[in-house]
Amino acid sequence: MFELTTSESEEPFKGTVPGNQWPRIPVQALSDFEPSLRVAVVVPFFEDPEALELTLIGLAHQTYPSSLMEVVVADDGSEPPFQVPADHNGLQIRGVRQERDGFGLARARNLGARSNDADILVFLDADMVPVPEFVAAHARWHHLIPDGMVVGFRKHVDFEAIGPKAVRKALAEHGSLDGLFRDRLITTPEWIERHIERTGNLTSEHDDLYRVASGGNLSLRREFYLQLGGNDESFTEYGGEDNEFAYRALLAGAVIIPERAALAWHQGAGGWQQDDDGSGRRLTHINLQQRISEQSLRHSRPGRGYLVPHVGVVVHVRDEPVEQVILVVESILGNWFHDLHIEVRCHFVRPDSVLLAREFEFDPRVTIVDPNGPPIKDVAAVQMTVPLSAVLGPRTVDKVLAELQHGGPGALHLTVPQLSPSDGLVEVTQRRSVQRALRHVGALGSLPDALATLFGERWMPGGDFEIERYEAGNALAVWTPPGERTVIVRPTMEIDENKVTQLAKRLQRTESDLSNHRRRKVVRFMNLVGAVTRMKGVRAAARKLTAPAEEVRDLEVIEDELRSLIRRSPEDIQPE
Numbered sequence: 001m002f003e004l005t006t007s008e009s010e011e012p013f014k015g016t017v018p019g020n021q022w023p024r025i026p027v028q029a030l031s032d033f034e035p036s037l038r039v040a041v042v043v044p045f046f047e048d049p050e051a052l053e054l055t056l057i058g059l060a061h062q063t064y065p066s067s068l069m070e071v072v073v074a075d076d077g078s079e080p081p082f083q084v085p086a087d088h089n090g091l092q093i094r095g096v097r098q099e100r101d102g103f104g105l106a107r108a109r110n111l112g113a114r115s116n117d118a119d120i121l122v123f124l125d126a127d128m129v130p131v132p133e134f135v136a137a138h139a140r141w142h143h144l145i146p147d148g149m150v151v152g153f154r155k156h157v158d159f160e161a162i163g164p165k166a167v168r169k170a171l172a173e174h175g176s177l178d179g180l181f182r183d184r185l186i187t188t189p190e191w192i193e194r195h196i197e198r199t200g201n202l203t204s205e206h207d208d209l210y211r212v213a214s215g216g217n218l219s220l221r222r223e224f225y226l227q228l229g230g231n232d233e234s235f236t237e238y239g240g241e242d243n244e245f246a247y248r249a250l251l252a253g254a255v256i257i258p259e260r261a262a263l264a265w266h267q268g269a270g271g272w273q274q275d276d277d278g279s280g281r282r283l284t285h286i287n288l289q290q291r292i293s294e295q296s297l298r299h300s301r302p303g304r305g306y307l308v309p310h311v312g313v314v315v316h317v318r319d320e321p322v323e324q325v326i327l328v329v330e331s332i333l334g335n336w337f338h339d340l341h342i343e344v345r346c347h348f349v350r351p352d353s354v355l356l357a358r359e360f361e362f363d364p365r366v367t368i369v370d371p372n373g374p375p376i377k378d379v380a381a382v383q384m385t386v387p388l389s390a391v392l393g394p395r396t397v398d399k400v401l402a403e404l405q406h407g408g409p410g411a412l413h414l415t416v417p418q419l420s421p422s423d424g425l426v427e428v429t430q431r432r433s434v435q436r437a438l439r440h441v442g443a444l445g446s447l448p449d450a451l452a453t454l455f456g457e458r459w460m461p462g463g464d465f466e467i468e469r470y471e472a473g474n475a476l477a478v479w480t481p482p483g484e485r486t487v488i489v490r491p492t493m494e495i496d497e498n499k500v501t502q503l504a505k506r507l508q509r510t511e512s513d514l515s516n517h518r519r520r521k522v523v524r525f526m527n528l529v530g531a532v533t534r535m536k537g538v539r540a541a542a543r544k545l546t547a548p549a550e551e552v553r554d555l556e557v558i559e560d561e562l563r564s565l566i567r568r569s570p571e572d573i574q575p576e
Contacts, residue, residue: 013025013026013144014440014443014444015144015145015146015440015443016145016147016255016436016439016440016444016454017255017454018453018454018455018456019203019205019454019455020202020203020204020205020209020255020256021203022148022202022203022255022256022257022258023201023203025141025144025145025148025255025257026144027140027141027144028140030063030133030136030137030140030261033136033140033143035064035065035068035136035139035140035143036068036143037068037118037119037120037139037142037143038068038069038070038117038118038119038120039064039068039069039070039118039119039120039121039122039135039138039139040069040070040071040072040112040113040116040118040120040121040122040222041059041069041070041071041072041122041123041124041135042072042074042109042112042113042121042122042123042124043055043056043071043072043073043074043112043124043125043126044074044076044105044108044109044112044123044125044126045073045074045075045076045078045082045108045126046075046076046077046078046104046108046126047078047079048126048127049082051126051127051159051267052073052082052126052127053085053164054129054159054162054164054167054267055124055125055126055127055128055129055130056071056085056088056091056093057089057129057164057167057168057171058128058129058130058131058134058167058171058264058265059071059091059124059130059135060088060089060090060091061089061132061168061171061172061175062130062132062133062134062135062136063132063133063135063136064135064136064139066090066091066092069091069092069135070092070093070094070116070118071091071092071093071094072094072095072096072112072115072116073093073094073095073096073112073126074096074097074098074108074109074111074112074115075095075096075097075098075108076098076100076104076105076107076108077097077098077099077100077101077104078100081095081097082095082097083095089168094115094116096111096112096115098111101236102236102237103235103236103237103238104236105215105231105235105238105241106230106231106232106233106234106235106236106241107231107233109123109215109230109231109241110230110231110233113222113225113226113230114226114230116222117222118222119142119221119222120138120139120142120219120220120221120222121219121220121221121222121225122134122135122138122139122218122219123215123216123217123218123219124216124217124264125215125216125217125264125266127266127267127268128154128216128217128264128265128266128267129159129167129177129264129265129267130262130263130264130265131176131177131261131263131264131265132171132175132176133261133262134152134261134262134263134264137150137152137259137261137262137263138150138152138219138259138262139219141219141257141259142219142220142221145255146221146223146224146439147221147224147252147253147254147255147436147439148220148221148254148255148256148257149213149218149219149220149246149249149254149255149256149257150218150219150220150257150259150262151202151212151213151214151217151218151256151257151258151259152214152217152218152219152259152262152263152264153188153192153217153258153259153260153262153263153264154188154189154214154216154217154263154264154265154266155186155187155188155263155264155265155266156186156187156188156189156265156266156268156269157181157184157185157186157187157265157266157267157268158184158185158268158269159265159267159268162180166180167180177265181265187269192212195211195212196212196258199212201258202256202257202258205408207250207294207295207381207405208294208296208297209250209256210243210246210247210249210250210256210294211243211246212256212258213242213243213245213246213249213256214242215231215241215242215245216242216264217262217264218242218246219262220249220254224249224252224254227252228245228248228249228252229248230245231244231245232244232245232291234287235284235287237280237281237283237284237287238280238281238284239281239284240284240285240287240288243288243292244287244288244291244292247291247292247294248379250432251379251381251431251432251435252431252432252435252436253432253433253434253435253436253437253438253439254432255436289306290306290307290308291306291307291308292308293306293308293309293310293339293380293381294381295310298310298339301338302336302338303338304338304339305338305339305364305365306339308379308380309339309340309341309365309380310339310340310380310381310382311337311339311340311341311380311381311382311383311384311397311401312340312341312343312378312379312380312382312383312384313332313340313341313342313343313383313384313385313386314342314343314345314383314384314385314386315328315329315332315342315343315344315345315385315386315387315388316345316371316385316387316388317344317345317346317347317350317356317388320388322352322355322356322359323472324388324470324472325344325346325356325388326356326359327391327470328386328388328390328391328392328470329342329344329360329366331391331392331393332386332392332397333363333365333366334392334394335392335394335395335396335397335398336394336395336397336398337397337398337401338365340365340380340397341365341366341367341380342365342366342367343367343369344356344360344366344367344368344369345369345370345371346368346369346370346371347370347371348370353368356368378431379431380431381430381431381432382400382401382404382428382429382430382431383428383429383430383431383434384397384400384426384427384428385426385427385428386426387416387424387425387426388470389416389419389423389424389469389470390416390424390426390462390467390468390469390470391467391468391469391470392466392467393465393466393467393468394466395466396465396466396467399464399465399466400412400414400428400465403458403460403465404428404430408430408458409455409456409457409458410429410430410432410433410434410437410451410452410454410455410456410457411427411428411429411433411448411451411452411455411456411457411458412427412428412429412457412458412460413425413426413427413428413457413458413459413460414426414427414428414460414461414462414465414467415459415460415461415462416462416467416468416469417461417462417463417467417468417469418469419469424462424469426462426465426467429451430455432455433451433454433455434447434451436454436455437450437451437453437454437455438450440454
């Protein structure tokens with residue numbers, strides 16, 4: 001059986017680890033593990049009693065003490081309803097039921113989680129047969145940290161002609177099912193292994209570590225699960241609810257732990273359920289895009305907005321002029337990265353607060369809130385606090401995200417040019433870092449100390465991120481009343497006229513070549529029409545119709561370069 005070994009650390013273990021360095025957790029070997037916490041294994045179920053019977057037999061042969069373990073079967077409206085089997089080998093089994101209302105896997109998991117008071121929740125699908133060390137392998141991690149999310153593994157095999165008696169006998173006599181599958185094809189999900197390899201066994205700082213988590217073999221502390229809000233019950237189509245939950249867990253600072261000893265045999269090939277036209281899968285994907293802002297899943301195109309923004313920006317207003325507030329907020333909105341939301345925290349006792357509220361009343365990316373109230377969009381993966389002494393450039397947010405990518409710090413402090421940090425500092429944090437640090441304040445010192453210890457911090461000049469000091473009337477901070485139109489101008493940026501001329505000439509030549517090519521293609525087509533009618537091999541004639549694409553590709557490259565150049569070249573537009 002696979003045994004995990006942990007790396008030696010000079011620092012004593014304080015209940016957590018930096019980043020996702022889960023191998024630093026001093027977990028015991030399974031042979032030495034002495035459990036003390038109660039475990040509830042939650043098994044969502046819908047109308048497959050034969051598969052469930054094998055799953056329950058596997059759970060009845062666990063090495064984890066039966067006095068500390070309970071199985072909760074959450075029935076998603078099966079007909080007939082689930083009944084606790086008479087012969088359950090001393091396993092504590094309880095059934096709970098909900099009415100069928102679409103695909104209710106998320107609701108069933110939440111129902112099972114709420115229906116017990118155990119310390120640890122282990123989620124297992126009803127068509128998975130666990131190995132005897134399954135529960136212990138999950139639980140040993142949760143005896144050491146409060147915010148771990150343990151991801152088990154699975155192997156797929158055909159269980160045809162393998163019944164309850166054979167499974168029960170193999171587990172009782174050999175403690176393993178391997179002998180039953182000696183002559184059968186065994187497969188593992190290759191995408192999981194690729195993900196594990198790419199992320200250094202989930203020890204890297206990639207922001208898509210959550211993707212490996214599958215709701216059918218997963219465990220957390222029950223308290224942590226409930227703090228996260230459980231599974232999102234808006235997922236009523238097959239799949240996706242476990243990805244969304246795992247992403248929320250990652251943003252809440254969970255340590256994601258791959259545990260190969262927590263192995264379960266999947267009864268059959270598995271895979272995505274097939275619908276007639278693919279609409280169900282498409283709806284699930286849209287639902288995920290709205291809730292998961294990780295950029296490999298969501299392409300944050302300019303102008304697009306989503307339910308959960310990727311970046312949340314907070315602007316604190318005290319006694320600054322309303323014109324200054326509007327300009328700073330507009331400099332944030334003017335960023336090329338649009339997937340963000342701004343909270344302007346302002347006391348409404350100010351006489352001009354009505355002006356501020358009206359200014360952004362109909363902009364969905366801006367919310368005016370009371371500074372003493374709870375944050376509105378604190379679910380964003382990246383959180384920025386921008387002082388009113390700072391004006392952001394159009395690429396500031398892009399540059400910030402690039403700095404945070406793949407191993408960036410948990411906290412980024414950007415100074416405002418010509419100001420001391422006490423007078424002007426743009427603060428950037430990653431939500432996963434802050435949430436983890438908050439749970440370990442005390443053992444690791446203050447919140448800034450815990451944040452720096454767990455994820456690191458970095459001080460950098462704001463000028464490197466196109467951040468400039470606010471000054472009324474300067475070229476980068478010109479506020480005009482409604483009715484006039486002004487753009488922010490960067491005097492240091494110039495157009496390379498020679499490059500524009502060269503590109504224009506190349507474009508003209510390529511368009512001419514393309515036009516000649518099209519004329520040649522028409523002539524060739526008319527000649528080949530006769531050939532098609534005469535030749536028996538239509539495919540051979542069709543191959544002759546294939547046109548060279550070099551001219552088309554060259555044209556597209558030139559057009560892309562021109563667009564990029566024009567985008568980078570500001571125009572001094574006068575007020576209308």
